[in-house]
Structures are given as structure tokens and as C-alpha cells.
Amino acid sequence: MPEKLRIGIIGAGNIVQSAHIPAFMKLENEVELKAVCDLNEERAREVGGKYGIEHVCRNMDELTSLRDVDAVTIGTWNNAHVDAVLSAAKAGKHILCEKPMAMTAAEAEKMADAVEQAGVTFMMGFVSRFRAESQILKELSEQGRFGHIYYAKASLLRRRGTPLGWFTDLSKSGGGPVIDIGVHIIDLTWYLMGKPKPTAVSAAVHHEIGDYKTKGVSRWMALDTDDLVFETEDSAAAFIRFENGATMAVEVSWAINGQEKPINATIYGSRAGANLDPLAVYGEEAGYLADTFPNPGETAPFVEEMRHFVSCVKEGRQPLASVYDGVQVQKMLNGIYQSAEEGREIQL
Numbered sequence: 001m002p003e004k005l006r007i008g009i010i011g012a013g014n015i016v017q018s019a020h021i022p023a024f025m026k027l028e029n030e031v032e033l034k035a036v037c038d039l040n041e042e043r044a045r046e047v048g049g050k051y052g053i054e055h056v057c058r059n060m061d062e063l064t065s066l067r068d069v070d071a072v073t074i075g076t077w078n079n080a081h082v083d084a085v086l087s088a089a090k091a092g093k094h095i096l097c098e099k100p101m102a103m104t105a106a107e108a109e110k111m112a113d114a115v116e117q118a119g120v121t122f123m124m125g126f127v128s129r130f131r132a133e134s135q136i137l138k139e140l141s142e143q144g145r146f147g148h149i150y151y152a153k154a155s156l157l158r159r160r161g162t163p164l165g166w167f168t169d170l171s172k173s174g175g176g177p178v179i180d181i182g183v184h185i186i187d188l189t190w191y192l193m194g195k196p197k198p199t200a201v202s203a204a205v206h207h208e209i210g211d212y213k214t215k216g217v218s219r220w221m222a223l224d225t226d227d228l229v230f231e232t233e234d235s236a237a238a239f240i241r242f243e244n245g246a247t248m249a250v251e252v253s254w255a256i257n258g259q260e261k262p263i264n265a266t267i268y269g270s271r272a273g274a275n276l277d278p279l280a281v282y283g284e285e286a287g288y289l290a291d292t293f294p295n296p297g298e299t300a301p302f303v304e305e306m307r308h309f310v311s312c313v314k315e316g317r318q319p320l321a322s323v324y325d326g327v328q329v330q331k332m333l334n335g336i337y338q339s340a341e342e343g344r345e346i347q348l
């Protein structure tokens with residue numbers, strides 16, 4: 001492998017332009033942006049021109065067939081993650097895949113099989129794991145500071161934060177806030193719990209607010225926002241059971257009439273508990289209740305995510321967020337939708 005990892009970009013939309021490319025540019029001694037493709041060929045040409053990218057390709061198969069591309073970063077709509085991963089794996093390219101891994105657990109399993117067969121490095125873009133707060137809690141958890149983590153709460157409530165664009169079109173997204181932002185907080189909480197095997201889910205999803213025209217609110221925007229359709233839920237609540245007896249309560253919304261709550265995980269262990277944001281550890285010292293507040297300092301999670309991916313590929317290491325993790329999280333997400341539809345707890 002050459003000194004610099006040669007990256008191909010599949011899907012050059014908002015997240016790739018605002019987060020992936022700037023993060024890769026911070027690692028300019030270690031990576032080179034080598035190729036780009038997008039369904040919107042003009043967009044691919046613009047991005048290619050702006051960043052001096054050598055190959056502007058017509059589609060993902062053309063890009064993955066390039067000999068001078070070592071790895072791809074996938075930032076397409078959710079419905080194309082599966083094809084992009086299959087194409088890259090078949091061509092022997094290493095893969096960084098944006099969240100959610102897929103639209104269904106069946107797709108995720110197919111992707112995992114392809115990755116395993118190809119023997120390439122695959123990393124899920126679970127960027128929240130790369131926050132300093134997450135890493136501090138993970139380290140404490142691995143040191144046994146919390147004891148057995150038997151209950152956790154995962155929450156992320158946006159009051160009026162439904163993204164604009166394909167996100168509300170089920171055929172392109174696979175779901176609403178559960179699959180779009182629930183994925184971040186469910187994954188992170190599960191990771192902090194030590195990744196126990198999920199066994200059952202009971203959930204409800206709500207379509208009460210739908211489309212709205214509230215003024216004075218800011219919303220994430222896909223790069224294409226014409227022909228909007230609105231088919232997705234606007235909030236959800238879930239209860240997940242794990243093989244080790246632990247449970248997780250989840251609440252997530254794009255739109256809800258209540259206080260906005262940023263991404264947060266709360267974990268309750270037999271020895272101590274913790275909260276992600278604000279970061280706090282609740283324990284005992286010298287026989288008294290004692291709380292500590294570690295200082296995470298400044299963080300740049302996307303830069304840390306890309307740095308980790310690049311070093312794992314170069315050193316042949318297994319990334320922090322594996323294909324197995326992607327499949328397990330996808331099972332929980334789809335379990336939430338299935339349970340809500342059937343109105344009962346379902347086994348995973």
C-alpha cells in the first residue's frame with residue numbers, strides 16, 4: 001500500500017462536503033482524495049474540481065474498479081449504502097460507511113457477509129463514539145468502574161429538527177428519527193454498556209406532528225430539497241432487553257412538543273453510574289456519595305473518526321465500530337419498527 005491512503009468518495013452530498021472532506025484534509029499527510037462519484041454528476045464534477053480530485057466517475061462501480069483507489073467513504077442516501085458496500089467489497093476496497101449501515105437488518109447481514117468474504121477493513125461511521133466524553137466513559141467502563149451496567153437511558157429529542165430532503169422519504173431513508181438519529185444514541189449507549197447481545201424490543205413510533213412550517217428553527221438539509229414527501233415517524237420510544245439481563249430505554253424525536261434534549265446516554269451500574277452530557281460520574285468515595293466531572297476538553301469527532309479509520313486500514317487493525325456492531329445496531333433499529341407495527345414485544 002502506498003504511503004498515503006487513496007480515498008474514493010461515493011456520494012458527495014452535505015455530510016461528505018461538510019464533515020468527511022474537511023476531516024480527511026486535516027490528515028493530508030496520510031490520505032489523498034483520489035476519486036469521487038455522485039448520482040448528480042454535476043455535483044461530483046464540482047467537488048472533484050474544488051478539491052483537485054483526479055477521477056470523477058459516473059457511478060460507484062466505475063469508482064470501485066479503479067486500481068489507484070484503496071478505500072471508499074460512503075455518504076449516499078441510506079438506500080444506496082448496501083450497493084456501495086457490495087461494490088467496494090467485491091473490488092477489494094476498504095470501507096467507511098455512514099450511519100445507518102442499511103435500511104434493514106437483512107441488508108446489513110448481506111453487507112457483513114460480503115465484507116467478511118472480501119477480507120477488507122470495514123468501519124461504521126458511528127461518529128458519536130469518537131467524542132472525548134464517550135471515550136472517557138468507555139475507558140472507565142472497561143476499568144470496571146461502573147460494575148455491572150444493568151440499565152441505561154438513550155435519548156435525543158429535537159423539538160423541530162426534522163431534516164429536509166430525502167430523509168422523510170421511506171424509499172430512500174428506511175425510517176425517520178429512529179434510523180437517522182436514534183442510531184447514534186442507541187449505538188453509543190450500547191457501546192458504553194459493553195455491547196451486550198440484544199434479545200427483545202418493545203416500541204412505539206408516533207406520527208403526530210408530521211410536516212410543519214414552524215419559523216425560527218434550524219434544520220439539517222440534504223443537498224436536494226425538491227419533491228419532498230413525508231412518510232416517516234416524528235418520535236419514538238423503545239425498551240430493549242439484552243442477554244445479560246440489562247435493559248435500555250430509548251426516546252428519540254425529530255419533532256416533539258417538549259424540551260429539546262441533546263444526545264445523551266445515562267448508564268446505571270452496580271458500582272457507579274454516569275451521564276454523557278453533561279459528563280458526570282456518580283459513585284462513592286471513602287464511604288460517601290461522590291460525583292466527579294471529568295473535563296473532556298475540545299474535540300473534533302469526525303477528524304478522530306477518519307484518523308482511526310485510516311490507521312486501522314494501514315495497520316490492518318479491526319476498527320472500533322465493526323461490521324458486527326453495524327448489524328447488531330441495525331437489528332435494534334428494525335426491531336423498533338417491527339415492534340411498533342405489531343404492537344407487541346418482539347424477539348431479535
Ligand SMILES: NC(=O)c1ccc[n+]([C@@H]2O[C@H](COP(=O)([O-])OP(=O)(O)OC[C@H]3O[C@@H](n4cnc5c(N)ncnc54)[C@H](O)[C@@H]3O)[C@@H](O)[C@H]2O)c1
Nearest residue numbers: 011013014015038039040075076077078080098099222223
Ligand atoms: N454522521 C452524521 O452525523 C450524519 C449527519 C448527516 C447525514 N449522515 C448520513 O450521511 C448520508 C448522506 O446524508 P446527507 O445529509 O449528506 O444527504 P445528501 O442528500 O446531502 O447527500 C447524499 C448524496 O448522495 C448522492 N447519492 C444518492 N444515491 C447515490 C448513488 N447510488 N450513487 C452515488 N451517489 C448517490 C446524492 O446525489 C447526494 O449528493 C446519509 O446516510 C445520512 O444518514 C450522517
